[in-house]
Amino acid sequence: MSISLLLEMAVSSNPDRTALVSGEMRLTTTELSSLADGGAGVVASTGASHVVYVGLGGAMLPLLLFSAAKAGIPVTPLNYRLSGDGLRELIDRLPQPLVVADADYRDVVEGTGKKVISSDEFLAAARTAEPVAEFPDPEDVGVVLFTSGTTSRPKAVELTHNNLTSYITGTVEFDSAEPGDAALICVPPYHIAGVSAALSNLYAGRKMVYLPQFDAAEWVRLVRDEGVTSATVVPTMLDRIVTALESDAVSLPTLRTLAYGGSKVPLPLVRKALALLPEVGFVNAYGLTETSSTIAVLTPDDHRAALSATDDAGLRRLGSVGKPVPGIEVQIRGEDGTVLGPGETGELFVRGDQVSGRYAEIGSVLDADGWFPTKDVAMLDEDGYLFIGGRSDDTIIRGGENIAPAEIEDVLVEHPAVRDCAVVGPEDPQWGQIIVAVVVAADGAEPEPDELREHVRAQLRGSRTPDRVVFRDELPTNATGKVLRRELIAELTAENGAHARSAK
Incomplete structure (x- = not known):
């Protein structure tokens, strides 16, 4: 099956249903399909072999996903936060691309020697172009996504139509949503969660409400005004939503499901969110780009069971990603x-x-x-x-012993004075690597390094005790909340070098 067929199924089932809301734009499934047919015509007229998108997402992501599919070529949303050089390097790796860019990013990608048009120009042309509507071979590549490249050169992951539709049809029941159901989407367009959200919600028959630039207050407003019933967030977003709800306790009566994922979420934050939104079913979703999105889910029932468990195994389950999805x-x-x-x-x-x-x-x-x-x-x-x-790759080898940072992080973050933390292993001439805990203190707290080291020592083997504890106002993360450990190691290494030079 191709992803084009997912859209056609949605049209045949409910042609007048609102498919998406993005700012002032509202499209029914029929209007989205017609625009995608025209968009495919725009793509085909350029002779491109690939569609590249540089922008915030919103309606442009599903439109380009289906336009490219109906033109029979792959699409690649790129990380708009990259530098001009970074974007051009990735664009150069793709064959004969048509580059579609939001207005704020068009100047960044001009001069690449590729065909570049703005998102507004593409949208206008799609309304009048001769339609094209192909159904690609299921084994053709439908989407190419670049990995974050935090530790090495980004790899271009190829996802076939069969990979993508196997995930959708294996985990989502077609047209299963209630008439008023709406999903709030604020994950980046260049992340697999953004791609799968567009496909899965359309297939389920759920209105998609886009928030291209995340803001916690605006997220809360959209949930209330659009009657949002489900949403997906990354850890940094969940943290900001919890902070907003703590300062202004508003009710979210329509919200039934809140999924979080993209990277590990500290358990104190999960417990706080569960307490603030007791009527909401929380879902922890774990997946990778290479797996077309989610491969394991901790369900709302799993969350509730873990919270009420009295045995250690049951309590620990709140920190799991659940069980594998079907297939x-x-x-x-x-x-x-x-x-x-x-x-x-x-x-x-x-x-x-x-x-x-x-x-x-x-x-x-x-x-x-x-x-x-x-x-x-x-x-x-x-x-x-x-x-x-x-x-x-994050494993720390200290004195020949392998140490998983997560083991230490799980203990540290439970200290009441710790809001967030990351454990890294910069190089050391004596031990090979040492254990450094980078800590973001809880609001109003000023913990002592030795206090936090003793907290870890009391619960883990002595060899897991951090050699150093340093403090930061926040941890460097990418758009999905993954901590950029290499940046922390580079900072710590530079600081050590500066201290060594000053001591001479």
Whole structure:
């Protein structure tokens, strides 16, 4: 199945339903489909082999997803926060692209030698262009997304139409939404969550309400004014929403489901959100770009059960990402490749039709049996709940001992004086790496480093105690809330170098 067919199914089921709201724009499913047909005509007329989008998203993301699909070529939303050089480097890696850019970013991508038009120009042309409506081969690449590249050169993940639609049809029931259901979308267009939100909500028959630039107060207003019933946020957004609701306790009577994901969310924040919104069903969604979005879910019932649990295993489950979604198989493997049992920690491997595991310029990294190595450290408990312990690349090797930062972070963040934290391992001539805890203090708190070190020592082995504790006003993160650990290590290394020079 191609993603084009998802739109056609939505039109055939309910042609007059409001498909999306983006600022002043409101489109029915029929209007979105007609615009996509015209957009495909615009794309085809340029002879492009690829569509690139640089902008905030909103209505442009679903429009370009379906326009490119109906023209039979892939689309790539790019991170508009990148520098001009960064954007041009990625654009140059894509074959014969048509670049569509929001007005604020058009100047940044001009001069690339590629065909560039503004989003407004594309929208206007799509209204009058000769329509095109192809249904690509399911094995054709539909979407290419670049990984964040926080530790290396960004990789271009190729997702086929079959990968994307397998995820949608495997996890969403067609036209299952109630007539008044609405989803608030504020995740970035260049993230897999943004792509899957456009596809899954359309397929479910849910109105999509876009908030291209996140603001907690505006998020609350849209939930109330548009009767939003479900929303997805990343950790930094959830933190700001909780802060806004704490300062102005408004009710959100229509909101039934709030999903969070993109990176690990501190448990104190989850518990606070659950307390503030007791009528809302919380969902922790875990997935990767290479897996076409979510591969495991901690459901609202799981959240409630973990909160009320009296045993340690049940209480810990609030920190899990739940169980695999239908169609996904998981394995935990040791360093020698053997499959590990419950309670054993290793690398997470996943398999299923929604899993791509293929990169442009590299090819497939699936093993002979179709398993994808996620590079995430993970563990399955006795009941099949999946726990993610961070990236294997983040492992700190101190004096020959492997130490997972997440193990220390989970303890530190429970200290009442800690709002957020990240543990990193800068190089050290004696130990190879040392453990440095970078802490954001809770509002009004001024914890002592030794107090936090003792807090960790009391709950973990002495070798897990941070060698140093430093404080920051905030942690550097990307748009999905992932901590940019390399930036922290670079800062700490530079500071150490400066101290060494000043001591001479």
